[in-house]
Amino acid sequence: MTGPHRGMTRPRLLLLALVGSLLVTLGACAPPAPQVSSAAAKAQVASPSAEAPYDIRPLLRPDRKYLGVAFNGSPRTTAPVTAFTEKAGKRPDLREYYAKWGDPFQADVNRAVWDDGQLPFLVWEPFSHTAAQIADGEQDTYIREFADAVRDYNRPLALSFGHEMNGGWYPWGSKKTSAADFARAWRHIHDLFTDEGAADVIWVWSPNVINPVPDVRLKPYYPGDAYVDWIGVVGYYALSGPTTFDTLFGPTLKEIRRFSRKPFLIAETGVQAGERKPAQIADLFAGVRARADMLGLVWFNLKKEADWRIDSGPLSLAAFKKAAADDSFGVDVRKP
Amino acid sequence: MEHNDSTMQISVAHLKKRSRVAETMQLRVLKQAPSGYTLSPVPDSGWSAAPSSRRIWVSRLVLLALLVIQAGLSLRLQNTAFEDEALYLFAGHAEIDHLLHGTPLYGAFDSYFSGAPVLYPVLAAAVDSVFGLAGARALSLACMLGCTSLLYAMTRRLFNERAGLCAAGVFAVAQSTAFMGNFATYDALALFLLGLAAWIVVRTADSHPLLTLLAAPVAALAVAVKYASALYLPTVVLLGVLTVYQRRGLPRALGRGVLLTVATVALLGAGLYASGYLAAIQSTTTARAAGTTPSWTIVKDSARWGGLAVAVALVGAFSYVRSGRMSEMPGWRGALPGARWRAALGLVLVGTALLAPAYQLHLHTEVSLHKHIGYGLFFAAPLAGVGVTRLMGAHFKYPQWAIFLGVVLLSSGMSQAYDNFHAWPDSRSLVATLRPYMSAHGTYLADTYEVPVYALGKDTSYRQWNSTYTIDYTNRSGQHLTGAAGFKAAVADRHFTLIVLDRGNPTGESTTVREALLHSTGYRLIGTVPYATAWGTSRFELWAPS
Numbered sequence: 001m002t003g004p005h006r007g008m009t010r011p012r013l014l015l016l017a018l019v020g021s022l023l024v025t026l027g028a029c030a031p032p033a034p035q036v037s038s039a040a041a042k043a044q045v046a047s048p049s050a051e052a053p054y055d056i057r058p059l060l061r062p063d064r065k066y067l068g069v070a071f072n073g074s075p076r077t078t079a080p081v082t083a084f085t086e087k088a089g090k091r092p093d094l095r096e097y098y099a100k101w102g103d104p105f106q107a108d109v110n111r112a113v114w115d116d117g118q119l120p121f122l123v124w125e126p127f128s129h130t131a132a133q134i135a136d137g138e139q140d141t142y143i144r145e146f147a148d149a150v151r152d153y154n155r156p157l158a159l160s161f162g163h164e165m166n167g168g169w170y171p172w173g174s175k176k177t178s179a180a181d182f183a184r185a186w187r188h189i190h191d192l193f194t195d196e197g198a199a200d201v202i203w204v205w206s207p208n209v210i211n212p213v214p215d216v217r218l219k220p221y222y223p224g225d226a227y228v229d230w231i232g233v234v235g236y237y238a239l240s241g242p243t244t245f246d247t248l249f250g251p252t253l254k255e256i257r258r259f260s261r262k263p264f265l266i267a268e269t270g271v272q273a274g275e276r277k278p279a280q281i282a283d284l285f286a287g288v289r290a291r292a293d294m295l296g297l298v299w300f301n302l303k304k305e306a307d308w309r310i311d312s313g314p315l316s317l318a319a320f321k322k323a324a325a326d327d328s329f330g331v332d333v334r335k336p
Numbered sequence: 337m338e339h340n341d342s343t344m345q346i347s348v349a350h351l352k353k354r355s356r357v358a359e360t361m362q363l364r365v366l367k368q369a370p371s372g373y374t375l376s377p378v379p380d381s382g383w384s385a386a387p388s389s390r391r392i393w394v395s396r397l398v399l400l401a402l403l404v405i406q407a408g409l410s411l412r413l414q415n416t417a418f419e420d421e422a423l424y425l426f427a428g429h430a431e432i433d434h435l436l437h438g439t440p441l442y443g444a445f446d447s448y449f450s451g452a453p454v455l456y457p458v459l460a461a462a463v464d465s466v467f468g469l470a471g472a473r474a475l476s477l478a479c480m481l482g483c484t485s486l487l488y489a490m491t492r493r494l495f496n497e498r499a500g501l502c503a504a505g506v507f508a509v510a511q512s513t514a515f516m517g518n519f520a521t522y523d524a525l526a527l528f529l530l531g532l533a534a535w536i537v538v539r540t541a542d543s544h545p546l547l548t549l550l551a552a553p554v555a556a557l558a559v560a561v562k563y564a565s566a567l568y569l570p571t572v573v574l575l576g577v578l579t580v581y582q583r584r585g586l587p588r589a590l591g592r593g594v595l596l597t598v599a600t601v602a603l604l605g606a607g608l609y610a611s612g613y614l615a616a617i618q619s620t621t622t623a624r625a626a627g628t629t630p631s632w633t634i635v636k637d638s639a640r641w642g643g644l645a646v647a648v649a650l651v652g653a654f655s656y657v658r659s660g661r662m663s664e665m666p667g668w669r670g671a672l673p674g675a676r677w678r679a680a681l682g683l684v685l686v687g688t689a690l691l692a693p694a695y696q697l698h699l700h701t702e703v704s705l706h707k708h709i710g711y712g713l714f715f716a717a718p719l720a721g722v723g724v725t726r727l728m729g730a731h732f733k734y735p736q737w738a739i740f741l742g743v744v745l746l747s748s749g750m751s752q753a754y755d756n757f758h759a760w761p762d763s764r765s766l767v768a769t770l771r772p773y774m775s776a777h778g779t780y781l782a783d784t785y786e787v788p789v790y791a792l793g794k795d796t797s798y799r800q801w802n803s804t805y806t807i808d809y810t811n812r813s814g815q816h817l818t819g820a821a822g823f824k825a826a827v828a829d830r831h832f833t834l835i836v837l838d839r840g841n842p843t844g845e846s847t848t849v850r851e852a853l854l855h856s857t858g859y860r861l862i863g864t865v866p867y868a869t870a871w872g873t874s875r876f877e878l879w880a881p882s
Contacts, residue, residue: 052765052768052769052863053769053862053864053865053878054863055862055863055880056862057860057862057880060882151864191854194854194861197861197864197866197875197877199860199861199862199864199877199878200863225857226854226855226856226857229860229882
């Protein structure tokens, strides 16, 4: 054969080396780094059929008032709600429960609560870590995992971190935690939730009524309106102490209104068993009903230190049924 | 080999008795046998190098197979509209409404588009009106298939069919070809027009100079479709000069080059004067804002996306300079172009492949580099075709080279095209999420707002949307604000009905807007829409007044 092609000549060897080096280059070139990558983001699977994000805004200021309730134990079972509904004559629309810091968020439990017609209201109790530790980022992994689970749950959740922070009886309270650290921790948690895309949280800042702690100012504990949706005041009609809505809650609400216009929720309340209980139940509901900036109440239906349950006596139960029957109470949380 | 015509006549009847003939292949003059039959004259070779209809049809069938493969490689890429596609399509619809119904235009598209808004966008939007995004992308596929066909035709004329087919093969499987073939932007049409202009100058090298002038309007149109196409006009002119020079000498070659240049520049000048697009050309092309991409990244990605094909073209160029002979016919003695001409052709074609990477290195930006690589590849591909044929050797002596290169080019092209086509998120979830928030009076702000504007169609208007790049805002106290201050004021005033931020791809003042939202009491995060791209996962954030 004639022509320029004569087997493995020097140019061909050169060529071989050239192509070989190119292949090495091709193999060595890793794809560009991801634009954004986080463990949480990877957990989210993009799919056209994925659920649309739940817009909780209609729940923030519904036309009617919430009738919430707190029971003993996990909210996993619906039996207490059914029993309460039979006694109270009205189905609760908000269910408060307590979770310790370090517990995982249980999406299935909260989904069951939501599917049963109640807005889950989680009270997060930081027993194991201080507000300063949380604010300084020591618990970020846990918070992010918790937030991811809340985001993927994709249903409304009311969340209160470190309730009754102005009292001295909890580790996160005024005796062991500075107000600045508490507010800082709150903002840090909120920022991490936002960063993880957990948008369906109603942030409930929950001080105790100021009556037992008149020297503790609330404003330093307040993280700011950008970090709070509801102000959930905790206060009980006990045998001793204030006996009316105005005297029990009035001073606290007045002080809060000096630094925030956010709506109120009576985040935890009850009336201790006694002769005044039926009248005080009526007073409580009337007080909530009277204020346009009051979103509702959460009844602490437990026998703990005292009997706060609605059926502690027949007159109390009748008073509760009558008060709860008012049309202004009861929110259809799925069609607010 | 010693022979003459008379040796071609062999008495078959006597072959067995003359074993020496078989041993030595020496044929002798034999007497005409009284009985038996006579063979017709036998040519030097069992095949002919002359053009034949069989060769044409075999080549065309192979080309057709390549085009089918190319179409398959493009159509396998599936994703929702990229922001540029969405922008050109909704702008095209706006332009059509303006042209047909006099609807005022608000986008100032002519001030920042990198091609004339009244050309490709209008054409693509017209197709989109009937066939949707798939139709607009099919238009690009047709253009890219046309490019491959023109490339084959041009290479066949410059070299031969085999080089043409190899060039078409190298081009057809490249990531840029697959990508642009399913991507509704200017690129495919502009490259097709450039390819057509190049083919015209090569095809008409032997013809009357006025026929070469046919390339001028085509080349000018390519530049009008996409301004950056002008980068390749010198290549088209030089290609014309070289092909004419080979056949008609230097003076005529130069004359034709000048003629083509003058005609093209005159057409472009007239177009520029009539349209007033100079500012847009400056902002998007000639004086494009410099980026911050490291040079090494641009070099590395250029090598990944087009390096092997250009290397093969280099091999082809070197080999072609060493030997210009393309025929495998034994004893072929045709006229060959000179070594300097061959070197010049190699320099022009392979050098063109480096133009886009070099320009983007200068600008320190990788924007659209994966597409622009394809422009240069079109011009380098003929020599890549030569390279493959030379590596294979005559009569396919080393087919493993073609197989090896084919496998590497195909697999890398497929995976790179897939990655590049999935560099942006599938927007279906986002669009479905946004749809309920659309209202006639809404005002929206978004990263890559073009995608929802296009995808939401008649549910919204582009006039209701603001990008995160620029804002012209007058706050409640009458203060006129732009830039970051304008965005902050708009957030403070709760000006927008909905804000959509892309955490994975924040654009313009997106970070400023998000920072303002985080500390705002007027807005809240109302949801996120996760997405995955080839490079990772992220999510869109939806913010609305609280």
